[in-house]
Amino acid sequence: MLYRFLLKIFSSRYILLSLGLFIVGTMSLVAIFAPFIAPFDPTQINVEAILHPPSATHFLGTDNLGRDVFSRLVYGARVSLWVGFVAVGISLVIGILLGLIAGYFGKLVDEVIMRFVDVMLCFPSFFLILAVIAFLEPSLTNIMIVIGLTSWMGVARLVRAETLSLREREFVHAARLGGAGTWRLLLVHILPNAMPPVLVSATLGVAAAILTESALSFLGLGVQPPTPSWGNILMEGKDVMGIAYWLSIFPGLSILITVLGYNLLGESVRDLLDPRLKQN
Amino acid sequence: MNVVKRLIAKILWLGIVLLGITLLSFWIINLAPGSPTDMQTTLSPTAGAEARERLEKIYGLDQPIHIQYMNWVKRVAMLDFGQSLSGDHRPVWDKIKERLPLTLSLNIISLVLILGISIPIGIFSALYQGGWFDRSMTIFVFIGFAMPSFWLALLLMMTFGILWPVFPISGVTSLDFEYLSLWGKVADLARHLTLPVFVFTITGLAGMSRFMRTSMLEVLRQDYILTARAKGLPVRVVVFKHALRNALMPVITILGLSVPTLIGGSVIVESIFSLPGLGQLFYHSVLARDYPLIMGNLVLVSVLTLSGNLLADLCYALADPRIRLGAGR
Numbered sequence: 001m002l003y004r005f006l007l008k009i010f011s012s013r014y015i016l017l018s019l020g021l022f023i024v025g026t027m028s029l030v031a032i033f034a035p036f037i038a039p040f041d042p043t044q045i046n047v048e049a050i051l052h053p054p055s056a057t058h059f060l061g062t063d064n065l066g067r068d069v070f071s072r073l074v075y076g077a078r079v080s081l082w083v084g085f086v087a088v089g090i091s092l093v094i095g096i097l098l099g100l101i102a103g104y105f106g107k108l109v110d111e112v113i114m115r116f117v118d119v120m121l122c123f124p125s126f127f128l129i130l131a132v133i134a135f136l137e138p139s140l141t142n143i144m145i146v147i148g149l150t151s152w153m154g155v156a157r158l159v160r161a162e163t164l165s166l167r168e169r170e171f172v173h174a175a176r177l178g179g180a181g182t183w184r185l186l187l188v189h190i191l192p193n194a195m196p197p198v199l200v201s202a203t204l205g206v207a208a209a210i211l212t213e214s215a216l217s218f219l220g221l222g223v224q225p226p227t228p229s230w231g232n233i234l235m236e237g238k239d240v241m242g243i244a245y246w247l248s249i250f251p252g253l254s255i256l257i258t259v260l261g262y263n264l265l266g267e268s269v270r271d272l273l274d275p276r277l278k279q280n
Numbered sequence: 281m282n283v284v285k286r287l288i289a290k291i292l293w294l295g296i297v298l299l300g301i302t303l304l305s306f307w308i309i310n311l312a313p314g315s316p317t318d319m320q321t322t323l324s325p326t327a328g329a330e331a332r333e334r335l336e337k338i339y340g341l342d343q344p345i346h347i348q349y350m351n352w353v354k355r356v357a358m359l360d361f362g363q364s365l366s367g368d369h370r371p372v373w374d375k376i377k378e379r380l381p382l383t384l385s386l387n388i389i390s391l392v393l394i395l396g397i398s399i400p401i402g403i404f405s406a407l408y409q410g411g412w413f414d415r416s417m418t419i420f421v422f423i424g425f426a427m428p429s430f431w432l433a434l435l436l437m438m439t440f441g442i443l444w445p446v447f448p449i450s451g452v453t454s455l456d457f458e459y460l461s462l463w464g465k466v467a468d469l470a471r472h473l474t475l476p477v478f479v480f481t482i483t484g485l486a487g488m489s490r491f492m493r494t495s496m497l498e499v500l501r502q503d504y505i506l507t508a509r510a511k512g513l514p515v516r517v518v519v520f521k522h523a524l525r526n527a528l529m530p531v532i533t534i535l536g537l538s539v540p541t542l543i544g545g546s547v548i549v550e551s552i553f554s555l556p557g558l559g560q561l562f563y564h565s566v567l568a569r570d571y572p573l574i575m576g577n578l579v580l581v582s583v584l585t586l587s588g589n590l591l592a593d594l595c596y597a598l599a600d601p602r603i604r605l606g607a608g609r
Contacts, residue, residue, distance in 0.1 A: 116300075122297055122586060124539075126547060127562060127577070128578070130562070133566075134567065134569060135569065211426075215428060215548055218428075219551060221566070221567075238434065249435075252435070255428050256427055256431070257426075259426035260423065263422060264422065
């Protein structure tokens with residue numbers, strides 16, 4: 001009975017899509033309305049409530065400075081989503097520009113750009129990010145820039161491939177004959193048609209950026225305290241793991257659920273866009 | 281013949297890539313504000329501008345950037361990465377060398393486990409597409425993709441280190457390691473490495489099994505599979521001989537590409553479990569702004585990655601008869 005029920009739920013692609021949408025939507029609302037949702041100030045130190053377990057006043061307990069963990073998680077959502085969006089924004093701008101140029105001009109330009117992409121892909125990017133962050137002083141802005149600068153390669157490849165096939169299409173020829181300049185052709189006629197797969201990859205990119213940010217913050221090289229971030233709450237919780245499980249469980253769960261949401265959304269939209277999967 | 285030619289071309293190309301990588305990292309690291317002499321000069325009340333100049337001269341930091349880079353590349357070619365700027369002033373190469381075996385063995389053990397587990401998962405998911413096994417694996421993959429490796433490590437430490445202390449949660453050996461018998465030593469090492477290897481494997485498993493499934497599905501759709509079935513070959517032969525061999529080809533390529541992720545993960549895993557490997561060394565060098573050590577690490581990790589790439593390409597060439605027998609592409 002239960003088995004059939006589960007089978008039915010997971011057999012529908014739309015269930016995964018709506019689950020993804022639900023998680024992404026809820027998390028965005030939490031981030032936007034953080035001041036109205038959080039019952040406490042996330043940086044308010046309370047020496048009388050140090051390391052309290054979850055209770056009626058503090059849903060998810062308090063940390064080693066008596067700060068309310070639930071409020072910190074709510075504000076942490078802001079940080080994570082903000083980093084995710086800005087980093088992906090940067091990678092989209094770079095990836096789209098380079099992809100359009102490589103795909104449209106072809107020949108040597110294409111060769112040089114794509115070889116550069118290969119070099120970047122060979123690079124263990126987490127090592128690069130860590131090194132750069134340490135030299136630049138860890139700050140929210142620097143993290144977003146560095147993550148963006150090391151994650152545009154996939155987008156560039158996608159846009160290039162789309163551009164290669166689109167540039168020979170009739171409507172592009174027509175636009176060119178109609179007198180459209182190169183940039184107009186690229187940005188107005190080609191780019192919008194290349195967007196669907198790019199948006200899917202951007203959605204997955206947000207998930208990846210959130211994971212990277214939390215790992216950096218966990219290592220103490222990301223968002224700096226007292227600004228709450230899911231990663232740095234986990235870092236602070238690591239030392240008191242044995243006596244305060246709530247500091248290690250809930251922030252990780254937040255990361256897991258949020259990343260899962262973006263991945264579900266991205267993957268289901270990708271499947272819906274893929275004509276080959278429709279027959280099955 | 282063709283394989284050799286391909287190999288030479290690939291090695292040349294990798295050399296260029298390596299040069300590009302060092303150039304890129306050298307440039308980026310020097311763009312950043314802050315100097316390794318800050319600790320001893322600006323931040324120290326007893327040292328003045330003179331001391332700063334002297335130190336910069338000693339470390340060659342007063343030269344123009346391209347000269348610094350050229351000098352550095354010349355020395356790197358001879359495996360001389362200079363001295364660490366940290367307190368012990370040991371040669372960078374020595375520091376890296378003693379930590380390399382641990383990271384390499386961790387990565388290789390995990391890679392073998394990942395392949396050994398994900399390939400069968402991928403095959404059976406594809407064969408019984410939409411069945412209960414495939415569905416549960418899909419859920420596992422989604423969770424595996426979203427699971428931060430450091431959180432998984434924390435959870436494991438809490439469960440198996442504190443709640444139910446069966447595995448040690450830090451270091452590679454116990455305090456009494458020296459006094460153990462040979463088998464005792466092996467068992468001790470294994471106990472210490474179980475959790476780290478588990479974290480590595482789980483994080484890599486999701487992607488690889490998904491990839492194997494897609495690749496297998498792709499192959500099963502081909503006409504030659506239909507032909508093989510139609511001429512009466514048993515399913516077992518078709519799946520394991522005709523389909524599997526072809527489905528493994530893209531896996532070889534993705535294997536080469538997944539090396540950077542795996543090595544990047546060792547920074548996190550080694551820091552959490554206090555394992556004295558390359559990742560931990562890199563983390564500490566980053567915190568200490570130890571330029572020579574950071575650069576040495578970056579180069580070494582890039583070389584490892586590129587070797588993985590080269591190895592994957594070689595395997596690909598040997599496995600693909602079209603390349604092996606020189607029919608060209």
